Structures are given as structure tokens and as C-alpha cells.
Amino acid sequence: xxxxxxxxxxxFRKEGQNVTLSCEQNxxxxxxxxxxxxxxxxLRLIYYSxxxxxxxxxxxxxxxxxxxxxxxxxxxxxxxxxxxxxxxYLCASSATxxxxxxxxxxxxxxxx
Amino acid sequence: xxxxxQSPPDLILQEGANSTLRCNFSDSVNNLQWFHQNPxxxxxxxxxxxxxxxxxxxLSATTVATERYSLLYISSSQTTDSGVYFCAASNTGTAxxxxxxxxxxxxxxx
Numbered sequence: 001x002x003x004x005x006x007x008x009x010x011x012f013r014k015e016g017q018n019v020t021l022s023c024e025q026n027x028x029x030x031x032x033x034x035x036x037x038x039x040x041x042x043l044r045l046i047y048y049s050x051x052x053x054x055x056x057x058x059x060x061x062x063x064x065x066x067x068x069x070x071x072x073x074x075x076x077x078x079x080x081x082x083x084x085x086x087x088x089y090l091c092a093s094s095a096t097x098x099x100x101x102x103x104x105x106x107x108x109x110x111x112x
Numbered sequence: 113x114x115x116x117x118q119s120p121p122d123l124i125l126q127e128g129a130n131s132t133l134r135c136n137f138s139d140s141v142n143n144l145q146w147f148h149q150n151p152x153x154x155x156x157x158x159x160x161x162x163x164x165x166x167x168x169x170x171l172s173a174t175t176v177a178t179e180r181y182s183l184l185y186i187s188s189s190q191t192t193d194s195g196v197y198f199c200a201a202s203n204t205g206t207a208x209x210x211x212x213x214x215x216x217x218x219x220x221x222x
Contacts, residue, residue: 031208042198042212050208058209059113088153098143098208103155 002027006091006104012112013078013085021076021107023091030096032074036060037088037106046089049074050096078109086111114139114203118213125189125220133184133216135199143202143210144175146184150195158184158197189220 004025013019025032031050035043045058049068063082068074074093078085091104115138125131137144146158159166159173161182166173170189175182186193196217200210 033209035212042214043200044212045209048209090153090155092155094208096208098145098202098210099160101145101147101157101160101210103147103157106153108153 004091004093004102004104006089006107008107009105011107011109013109014112016080018077018079019109021078021089021091021109023074023076023104024072025074025093025102026072027093027100027102028071029093029100029102030071031094031098032068033092033094034058034064034066034074034076035090035092037090043090046076085109114141114201114211116199116201116211116213118197118199118216120216121214122217123219125218127189127191127220127222129189129220130185130187131189131218133186133197133199133218135182135184135201135213137180137182137199137201139180139203141177141180141201141203143208144177144182145200145210146173146182147198147200148193148195149198149215155198186218189218191220191222194218194220 007022033048034046047066049055065077094101144162163177172185196215200212
């Protein structure tokens with residue numbers, strides 16, 4: 001079955017550490033996205049990529065980095081420069097034009 | 113960028129009741145979608161509806177693009193309908209960069 005896999009489901013980070021969240025899709029979608037969700041809030045776009053080897057900043061890109069070396073994979077690194085990283089992170093993919101939007105099950109990141 | 117507002121923010125229904133959720137957006141759109149987030153955080157795409165009307169079982173949606181709003185109808189609600197309903201819209205060239213509203217939290221009780 002096609003879908004999006006995010007790992008890990010739960011992640012704990014110490015102050016000053018970088019962590020990388022994994023996102024893999026087998027839907028043959030060109031576009032992939034990372035969103036951040038804080039408690040009781042909507043989703044905010046961190047980064048998106050419409051094609052391999054190209055990505056764009058979203059509304060809250062500071063303190064995050066991404067890569068898109070393969071069509072299937074879009075990992076997100078939360079760097080030590082992100083001052084408030086505790087949140088629920090959701091990866092999504094879609095066909096060109098935004099149809100078929102599909103989300104992964106998310107990663108809950110906590111700073112300890 | 114485009115602004116997306118949803119109402120009401122919270123809704124409590126008894127099982128079997130009907131409800132209407134509203135989404136207003138600030139500009140013309142080339143992409144409008146409704147999602148349901150279950151209590152475990154999983155988001156499910158309900159409708160891709162930049163204009164017109166669609167129905168899927170007990171759910172239906174209507175977008176009136178000229179008046180910049182969309183409505184999600186839930187009929188004969190069930191406890192499994194509980195969760196948060198998000199509207200998301202785009203007016204960018206690629207139509208894929210969605211801006212989300214803050215959601216309507218629905219609780220269906222027995």
C-alpha cells in the first residue's frame with residue numbers, strides 16, 4: 001500500500017543538539033512538505049520541495065534545514081538554532097498542483 | 113499571503129446530530145482542502161474542493177469561490193467523527209503550498 005512513513009514517532013532532544021526526522025513516501029509524488037503543529041494550533045509550513053534537488057523555505061524555516069536527494073525522501077533537521085523545537089512535526093506529499101495531499105503519522109519532538 | 117479563518121473553534125454534538133463548519137479565505141484560491149485530524153494526530157484528506165460541491169457518505173462540502181468561503185457538512189454524526197477539522201487553501205502559482213486555518217474541534221457525545 002502506498003503511503004508516507006515518518007520516523008521516529010517520539011524523539012527527545014537535549015539542548016544544543018541537532019536531530020533529524022525521517023520522511024519517506026512511495027506514492028510517486030513530486031512535492032513534499034514539512035509542517036509544524038503546536039498544541040491547539042493549526043499547521044505551519046517549514047519547508048517544501050516540488051522536485052528533487054530543489055526546496056523552498058516556508059513561513060517558519062529559521063532553525064531548520066532539509067535535503068531532497070531522492071524523490072522518495074525529504075528529511076528534516078532541527079538544529080540547535082531553533083529556540084523552541086518542542087512540537088508535533090508532520091510530513092506530507094502531493095501530486096503537482098496540490099492534489100492527493102497525504103500526511104504521515106507525525107513525529108513528536110520534545111526538548112529535555 | 114492568504115488568510116484562512118474557521119468557525120466555530122469548538123463544537124459539541126450529540127450522536128446523530130448534523131453540523132456545518134465554515135472556512136473563510138481572504139483571496140481567490142486555486143486549491144482548497146478539508147482535513148480531519150483524529151485524536152492520535154493523524155490527518156486524513158476529506159475533500160479537494162477549490163469550487164463546487166462534493167459528497168462522500170455522510171460528509172459533503174461546498175466552496176463558493178466568488179464569495180470566498182467553504183462549508184463542510186457532517187450529517188448523522190458519530191463518535192468517530194470527533195477530532196479537529198482543518199481547512200487549508202492556496203493561491204500560489206503551484207497551488208500546492210497550503211495555508212491552514214486553526215481548525216474546528218468537534219466532540220461527538222453519546
